[in-house]
Amino acid sequence: MGPTEIKIGGLGGQGVILGGIIIGKAAALFDDKHSCLTQAFGPEARGSACSAQVVVDAEPILYPYVHNPHLMVAMSQDAFAKFSPELRKDGTLIIEEDLVKPTGLPSTVKVYAIPATRIAEELGKKMVLNIVMVGFFTAITGLVSEQAAREAVKDSVPPATIDLNMKAFDRGFAYGKQLLAGPKN
Amino acid sequence: MSNANPSGTLTGSHYLDGDHACSEGAIAAGCRFASGYPITPSTEVVERLSARFPRVGGRFIQLEDELGASIALLGAVWGGAKACTVTSGPGFSLMMEHIGYAAITETPCVYINVQRAGPSTGLPTQPAQGDMMQARFGSHGDYRLIALCPNSPQECFDLTVEAFNLAEEFRVPVLVMLDEVVGHMTEKVVIPPAEQIKVSERRYTKKKPGEGFKLFEAANGSMVPEMVKAGDGYRIHVTGLTHDDRGYPAMNVPTHEKMQLRLQDKIVENADRIVRWEEKDLDGADVVVVSFGITSRVAERAIKAAREQGVKVGSFRLITAWPFPEKQIAELSKKVKAFVVPELNLGQMALEVERVVAGRTKVVPVPHVGGTVHNPETILNKILESVR
Numbered sequence: 238m239g240p241t242e243i244k245i246g247g248l249g250g251q252g253v254i255l256g257g258i259i260i261g262k263a264a265a266l267f268d269d270k271h272s273c274l275t276q277a278f279g280p281e282a283r284g285s286a287c288s289a290q291v292v293v294d295a296e297p298i299l300y301p302y303v304h305n306p307h308l309m310v311a312m313s314q315d316a317f318a319k320f321s322p323e324l325r326k327d328g329t330l331i332i333e334e335d336l337v338k339p340t341g342l343p344s345t346v347k348v349y350a351i352p353a354t355r356i357a358e359e360l361g362k363k364m365v366l367n368i369v370m371v372g373f374f375t376a377i378t379g380l381v382s383e384q385a386a387r388e389a390v391k392d393s394v395p396p397a398t399i400d401l402n403m404k405a406f407d408r409g410f411a412y413g414k415q416l417l418a419g420p421k422n
Numbered sequence: 423m424s425n426a427n428p429s430g431t432l433t434g435s436h437y438l439d440g441d442h443a444c445s446e447g448a449i450a451a452g453c454r455f456a457s458g459y460p461i462t463p464s465t466e467v468v469e470r471l472s473a474r475f476p477r478v479g480g481r482f483i484q485l486e487d488e489l490g491a492s493i494a495l496l497g498a499v500w501g502g503a504k505a506c507t508v509t510s511g512p513g514f515s516l517m518m519e520h521i522g523y524a525a526i527t528e529t530p531c532v533y534i535n536v537q538r539a540g541p542s543t544g545l546p547t548q549p550a551q552g553d554m555m556q557a558r559f560g561s562h563g564d565y566r567l568i569a570l571c572p573n574s575p576q577e578c579f580d581l582t583v584e585a586f587n588l589a590e591e592f593r594v595p596v597l598v599m600l601d602e603v604v605g606h607m608t609e610k611v612v613i614p615p616a617e618q619i620k621v622s623e624r625r626y627t628k629k630k631p632g633e634g635f636k637l638f639e640a641a642n643g644s645m646v647p648e649m650v651k652a653g654d655g656y657r658i659h660v661t662g663l664t665h666d667d668r669g670y671p672a673m674n675v676p677t678h679e680k681m682q683l684r685l686q687d688k689i690v691e692n693a694d695r696i697v698r699w700e701e702k703d704l705d706g707a708d709v710v711v712v713s714f715g716i717t718s719r720v721a722e723r724a725i726k727a728a729r730e731q732g733v734k735v736g737s738f739r740l741i742t743a744w745p746f747p748e749k750q751i752a753e754l755s756k757k758v759k760a761f762v763v764p765e766l767n768l769g770q771m772a773l774e775v776e777r778v779v780a781g782r783t784k785v786v787p788v789p790h791v792g793g794t795v796h797n798p799e800t801i802l803n804k805i806l807e808s809v810r
Binding site: 258261262265266271273274276298299300301304365389418 | 435439607722
């Protein structure tokens with residue numbers, strides 16, 4: 238099938254890189270696949286554009302960079318504007334629906350939106366929006382198994398926050414499943 | 423050789439970046455002291471060491487600058503520890519003085535350099551492989567050392583263990599030369615059970631104090647002297663001045679010649695034991711791509727494309743940059759039509775390939791200023807041109 242390229246973009250502080258790590262880890266450690274994550278960030282700790290790039294493949298990965306992602310997650314308008322031209326015409330775009338208004342996309346791109354920040358706020362911690370996104374991504378793309386993604390979340394967050402993060406994952410995952418099952422609009 | 427200490431070894435499968443894998447390699451190899459002055463893109467190495475060391479009986483200290491960092495580890499080694507420091511370009515430049523000092527005092531130690539684009543402050547968060555000649559010749563005077571170039575987080579772990587082993591075996595500073603991409607790239611890293619990780623321990627003399635032990639006398643039929651550690655009751659002298667077998671300064675040509683030649687020969691004459699490389703499809707190859715670090719992985723894509731176009735191209739990946747695998751490259755140069763040498767600098771290891779090839783065949787450098795990696799097509803075009 239060849240490598241699947243994923244790009245996750247957002248603002249520093251949104252947990253973009255951790256989101257990428259969880260997806261990559263799910264594939265490499267808990268599904269029997271290979272993955273490679275690279276990241277781009279500015280010198281600032283927060284507020285600058287950042288992205289995580291993940292390649293997932295059944296074979297060992299040689300070339301680590303993502304140029305034309307099959308799957309893209311945009312968590313800020315800037316990230317959408319900057320990265321969406323790279324997305325394949327038959328690609329899938331996942332967005333934070335309150336933060337990203339997609340424009341100018343080819344009609345062949347499939348777009349899935351989730352109010353991840355609002356859901357995270359309902360759970361009491363805006364910080365977990367990236368885990369909501371990971372749950373949503375898992376449901377929508379099926380690139381990594383639900384089991385692997387759950388293991389990877391548990392393995393990647395501070396122990397004291399596992400329950401909260403699993404709730405965040407579940408909410409995102411359920412939202413995605415519901416969206417897929419629901420009437421086409 | 424003995425086995426790694428299970429208490430420090432994080433056996434299992436992990437999703438680690440190259441920097442963190444270096445830290446785990448150091449700990450598995452028995453490193454229990456690190457000094458550093460954090461600098462992007464190497465900071466993650468010392469971050470992890472500083473968090474992990476307290477749990478395994480190690481100590482990390484942050485110094486006032488890289489001059490302090492690069493000498494503190496040498497003090498720790500003479501106090502009996504295995505030790506390393508970690509840096510990137512500008513810090514590596516500052517450390518050159520002490521790498522020379524480590525070479526002349528034959529202090530077994532490890533310097534990890536996560537290369538970013540230079541010169542000077544350059545591009546702090548972006549990759550290059552521009553310190554390769556500095557690794558070989560950066561400190562003044564003649565000396566030899568060992569430099570290893572991992573191309574994945576797994577190899578960052580494996581080669582950091584190896585670096586500590588080689589340092590002990592040859593009483594020499596060993597450099598682990600990552601590039602920013604390998605340092606910040608995250609992949610699965612498998613850390614084996616401690617009993618499967620071979621670790622070279624320091625070779626201390628069996629002679630007792632007063633039995634005529636000489637700190638710089640080749641021992642046991644090798645060219646490498648044995649050591650003692652501070653506090654064990656030996657009267658020793660460790661100096662950056664030219665010294666005799668006892669370590670005492672001796673300002674004359676015969677002593678200098680003897681010392682210098684042994685520093686050289688212990689590496690040159692043991693090159694077969696030290697040199698490491700990975701080769702692919704060399705049988706019948708017309709073109710061989712010589713590369714290292716992240717560039718070797720980018721080159722793989724070009725090599726694949728070239729083979730699809732019918733070019734017989736193989737790959738020779740440098741794992742040791744220094745000593746350079748000159749025997750192997752010289753041998754290949756009698757058989758192939760061209761070497762293609764992509765690297766993230768304006769031509770450094772290509773010079774070494776040219777030196778060894780000595781005009782027998784074509785050497786085609788594929789320079790890149792760094793800041794990102796090559797476009798695989800650039801390498802592909804050079805491969806295609808080289809056989810035209």
